[in-house]
């Protein structure tokens with residue numbers, strides 16, 4: 001699971017595991033979780049236990065156009081991913097409204113000081129009770145203690161973990177790049193063509 005654009009502060013892998021995806025109702029949100037992971041410089045995304053080709057198609061299409069080497073995997077049983085992650089020496093961060101508050105506790109420092117690869121687990125429907133236990137999670141982290149969304153929790157966690165540097169990352173091999181402008185839209189394509197809008 002390589003990543004071509006890790007923020008300078010983190011040479012480690014950071015992979016997001018999405019648990020509990022329901023193909024009938026979660027396609028859009030799971031896609032947004034995956035795209036958030038990619039845009040905020042996670043190394044990869046695991047859609048656990050289920051296969052949903054629509055999500056894979058979207059994520060791979062976005063990566064092909066906008067660059068980077070984002071790893072996408074689906075259908076792997078979550079227990080297998082967790083087991084292998086631990087075997088390889090990584091830590092597991094479960095994002096949950098019930099965890100240690102990222103703002104008022106020192107949990108983020110402890111995660112950073114561990115200096116290991118990080119698997120970030122986000123739920124969808126109610127997660128199994130053992131997700132909170134030390135058998136699964138090294139850290140239960142809340143992004144505020146109000147229930148909200150896996151997408152917002154993930155974005156804030158990654159932004160704090162990478163200290164904002166991920167927002168300035170340049171994605172290798174991008175065919176298209178947005179040029180920030182005060183107004184309007186500018187996209188540079190790899191053939192040096194500039195599209196203005």
Ligand SMILES: C[S@@+](CC[C@H](N)C(=O)[O-])C[C@H]1O[C@@H](n2cnc3c(N)ncnc32)[C@H](O)[C@@H]1O
Nearest residue numbers: 095096097122123142143146147148149150153
């Ligand atoms: C919409 S919530 C569903 C919560 C579910 N009803 C339950 O009781 O666990 C889906 C996921 O969003 C994430 N989440 C929601 N609020 C959060 C918060 N305040 N901090 C961290 N993660 C949060 C968690 O990963 C959670 O599993």
